[in-house]
Amino acid sequence: MDCYCFLIDFNILFIYDSFQTKCLRKGKIIVIEGIDKAGKTTQANLLMRKFKSKCVKFDFPDYTTPIGKEIKQFLDGKRVYSDQVKMMLLSANRWEKKTEIDSVIAKGTTVIMNRYYQSNLVYGVSKGLELDWLVALDEGLPKADLVIVIDIKTDTLVTRSKNSVIDTFEKDLELIRKVKKSYRVLAKKFKWYVIDGEKSVDDVHSQVLRIVRNTVKI
Secondary structure (H helix, E strand, C coil): CHHHHHHHHHHHHHHHHHHHHHHCCCCCEEEEECCCCCCHHHHHHHHHHHHHHHEEEEECCCCCCHHHHHHHHHHCCCCCCCHHHHHHHHHHHHHHCHHHHHHHHHCCCEEEEECCHHHHHHHHHHCCCCHHHHHHHCCCCCCCCEEEEEECCHHHHHHHHCCCCCCHHHHCHHHHHHHHHHHHHHHHHHCCEEEECCCCHHHHHHHHHHHHHHHCCC
């Protein structure tokens, strides 16, 4: 009888533990996208400041990792790779951080991404690569719950770049024009939000905050 009761108690505890685990709310993934100098870092940081301990921010590319350092080399024009290899390296950079991202969202903490796999899709398609192939590179990474694209004019990028160091992607204005178009096309396909980045920092932040509050619960 004692053994039988023990088994019942053990099963109850097991069921309760499983139920509790399933009920834990996973953290959301909010992605801020856009061409270079769109204000992604600024808006990601403002979101962090707004929600404080409820969020953790990841920046991609992450130049602190082994693959990230190699990415920095080709963006600075010190390495020459095919477009396919570049996209694979950028994807691998995100895979380097997968365990860390999984750990954060498993605790119920929201992740704010300053670029994520959406950048690969947009830039890759703009370079003539197949969308399905690009999607497959990041298949298995945690999915984004919300993607916000900050849209600015090409002339604005040029103006904002005058007093800063720019990488090989930013220097190619023809590519940037294609990227801007690709952002709009893919935003429609994947249901990303596109906002006007030509407004003031505070106005853009208000747009971002309104979408976040209406879409995900933090």
